[in-house]
Amino acid sequence: MKITLLLLGMGAFSFLSTWPLIGHCQYLNPPEVVIPLRIPGTSTEKKITGWVSYSLHLEGQRHIVHMKAKKFLVHRHLPVVTYTDQGTVHEDQPFIPRDCYYHGYAEGDPKSLVSLCTCFAGLQGLLYINDTFYEIKPKNLSTTFEHLVYKMHPREVQSESFKNVPTEEDTGNEWQMMLQENNHPTLKQSTIGGWFVHQFWYETGFVVDSTRFAYLRRNVTAANMEIISVVNIVDSYYKTLGVDIVVVAIDIWTHIDPINSTTTRELKNAFCTWKVQEYNPRVHHDAAVLVFNRPHGDEVTVDGNWWGLCKASLCCTVVYHSNDNQLQYATTMARGLGILTGLYNDSRYCTCEQGQCIMNTSLAIANAFSNCSFSTFMWATWVQRNCPYNRPLKVFHTEYCGNGVVDAGEGCDCGTVKSCAADPCCAANCHLKAGSGCASGLCCKDCQVLDHGTVCREQVNECDLPEWCNGTSPVCPADMYVEDGKPCLGKGFCYGGQCNNHDYQCKKIFGPEARNADVKCYRLLNPVGNRFGHCSRNRQTYERCASGDVLCGRIYCENVKELPVLKEHETFVWTHLNPQHCWSIEHHFGKTGPDIGAIPDGSPCGVGKFCKNRRCVLIPQWSKNACSPETCLDRGICNNRHHCHCSSEWAPPLCRRAGNGGSVDSGPPPKSNRTRDSGSKGGSLLLILIGILLFILCLLIILFILNKKRKEDQQTEPPPPVPGEPGAPLPPAAAGPAAQPPPGQAGPKDKRKK
Incomplete structure (x- = not known):
């Protein structure tokens, strides 16, 4: 196997190279110098799924770490706000690398944890291997890709980290009583083994105070990347709960802090007040974290409003950090978010696999949640209902x-x-x-608006419609598609611009030879109501399919010849119902991406019916006053706004007069469409007619010339001789028998013989 040295774009992120040089390290142990080696793809599967591997020696032992890029750690349009010395807000959206944060594990250690950042021409972050914490970072100014690895001990920092957060014992096991009142079996689960995670998102905004900013040498890039790197580690901790921490905004108090305090509790209260007034109007968030570098007399390093997550006036926590120890930083931040979630301080009855749990009251480095935290988290998220189930979509911004x-x-x-x-x-x-x-804009090219009739969005399938520029606006018209319910692909229906049917879905999942399974698979499996067969689900349970809806639940296929590589949380399911083979894809609550095993809307489920929202419903018959083939005079089809999209020979809105096609929503098609389509027959007939006329004309000219020549020949021909005159031929009757030569004379033949 070829092993090559990893050189991660030394020049590509040169503007970030100053960040590792900044800081005042306070590690208790001297570092070990290592040179990580990247191992090229060890298998086809890892190449397909995006895994990368590294080899490095720690304390005399070789370790292989495998890791995969973390997606959606940073919001796509991350606003970074700084302030002038007069307090004026300045918002920017700087370039933030988004594909260089990784989570993974160490080969051979099932309890290991890897959380690394590769944005700085090297590896930086957390390694938890063989029950030992390591922090790795690039060595400054190294030309041989050397890294420093610090071996961390939980006892390096021991101080009271947070107060005023209850334990289960403090509340008289109130939370356990709440769980007992709820009969849901998942909520009663209190052990880590077999934990079946759901998917949640914490949209989190971060604020860096002026003391922390000064510690980072007033470097805005350094402040941004420190936050994101630490959040990457925290996200790896919360992954066991099924939580994605998403950085949605960063504020940096560049010059002075807008709030004052003498204790951590006062700081938290003042921060919450500031957040409601200044932060909430411009940033949508579930939690806000203030990072401060100024110590307070109470020696409390983290404080927050217990169970304040998603509450506009309470979702705030403050975190104290005064050095470069990222593992300590990540532990403190994880506890702050845990307080907002509603997690209790761990009591003596709480345990976790690593021995030191995140919600322990001491500031020991930890990376695992206890069994108590798991149970409390499940109850807290159940009560929250809507938040934090919402996937991050939008971040507000200041208009300037x-x-x-x-x-x-x-x-x-x-x-x-x-x-x-x-x-x-x-x-x-x-x-x-x-x-x-x-x-x-799609209708803008080289700083100029594209011409009238230029296509700006092509038709991509049978159920889609094209759009054209209007020649005055750089914006392409809205994406239009065929009205829901129109037949397509022979045995499907258009829905949402897509043509869906069971056969087509089976081919997309299992290959071109797969096809829809027998209805027996649907009738026996989809009414079960588990993750292998169901029609819908709420946040905690699966709902079985009614008898009339079985064709709208999970897809079942047969004639499967190949099994493609699946993504995370996707598993093949094969069920044998003699003689039927039913292939499907299971679904569970930990899945975050599209559910490829769910039958899409628009798939046929009966005569005149299709699937909609996992139910088999009648295909809507739109009134003739809205749009129908008759409304469009059978010269076009209806679009999703119930307007006629006319064929290329007719003009909108009702296809009654000649035109170039399109609709009132699509923009004007080019005139060449009509010439090419509707004028093609007329043009061809005209060419044929002209050709025939030219042929006839040529023929007439030729006949005229021949006739004229014949007459001229007749006029110049001499008259025939008069019979009896010399040279006139004898009549056949007068000639008689052939003349014989006189006696004594030889004929021509005799003469030749002589």
Whole structure:
């Protein structure tokens, strides 16, 4: 096996190279110098699923770590807010690397944990191997890819970390009583083994105070990357609970702190007040964390509002951190978020696999939640209902020129001064540059609006419709598609712009030879109501299919010849119902991506019926006043807004007069469409007619010339001789028998013989 040295873009992120140089390390043990080696893909499966592997020697032993990129750690449009010395807010959306944060494990150690960042031309983060914590970071100014590995001990820092958070004993086991009142078996589970995680998202905003910013040498990039790197470690802890920590915004108190306090509790209360007034109006979040570097007399390192998650005035916690120890930092932050979640301080009856649990009251380094935390978390999220089940979609932003978003009154917005300098269309003052007609949009190219009739969104399938530019706006019309319920692919129906049926879905999952299974599979398996067969689910249970809805639950296929590589939380299920073979994909609550085993809306489930929201319903018959083939005079089809999309020979809105096709929603098609489509027959007939006329004309000319020549020949021909004159031929009757030569004379033959 070939092992090569990993060199992670030394120049690509040179602007970040100063970050590891910043800081004032306070480690108790000297580091070990190692050189990580990247191992090329060890298997086809790991290449497909995105796993990468490294080899490194720690304390004389070789370890192989396998890890995979963490997705969606940072919001796509992360707003970073700084403040001028006058307190004016300045929002930016700087470039933040998003594909260089990894989670993984060490080969041969089932309890291991790896959480690394590769954004800084090296590896940086946490290694938990053989019950030992290590922190790894690139060695400054090394030219041979050397790294420093610090062996950490939980006893390195021992102080009271947080107060005023109850334990189960403090509340008289109130939480256990609540669990007993709820008969749901999952909520009563209190052991880590067999834990069946769901999926939650903590949309978290972070604020760095002026003391921490000064500690980082007033480097904005360093402050951003420190937050994200530590959150990557915290996210690996919360992964066991099924929680994704998502960084949605970062505020940096650049010059002075807008709040004052003498104790950590006062700081937390003041931060919550500031957050409600200044932060909530511009950032959507479930939790807000203030990181401060100034010690307080109470020696409390983390404080927050217990069970304040998702509550606008209470979802705030403060975290104290004064050095570069990322593992200590991550433990403290994990506890702060745990307080907001409603987790109790661990009592003497709480245990975890690593021995030191995250919600323990001492500030010992930890990376695991206890059995008590698991049970409390399940109850807390059950009570929360809507939050934190919502997947992050949107972050509010402050409207100003330079935020990269075109707000009201702006012609464009190219973002930072540096990005505007490279933008050929948009100026830094959010106005178009001289000679520019536009700066963005599907109908904008080379700073000019595309011509009338230029296609800006192609038709991608039978149930989709194209759109064209109108010649005046850089924005392409909204994406239109065929009205739901139109037949497609022979035995499916259009729904949401897609043509779906059971056969097509089986081929997408199991290959081109797969096909829809016998209805027996659906009738026997989908009414069960578990993760292998069901029609719907709520947050805790699966709902069985009614007899009329079995074709709208889970997909079942047969004639399966190949098994493709699946993503996380996807498992093949094979059930033998003699003589039927039923292949499917299971589903459980830990799945975060699309459910490929669910039958999509629009799949047929009976005569005149299709699936919608996992139910078999009648295909809607839209009234003729809205749109129908008759409304469009059979010269077009109805789109999703119930308007006629006319064929290329007719004009909207009702396809009554000649035109170029399209609809009132699609933008105007080019005139060439009509010439090419509706005019093609007329043009061909005209060419044929012209050809025939030319042929006839040529034929007439030829006949005329021949006739004229014949007449001229007749006029110049001499008259025939008169009979009896010399040279006139004898009549056949007068000639008589052939003349014989006179006696004594030889004929011609005789003469030749002589």
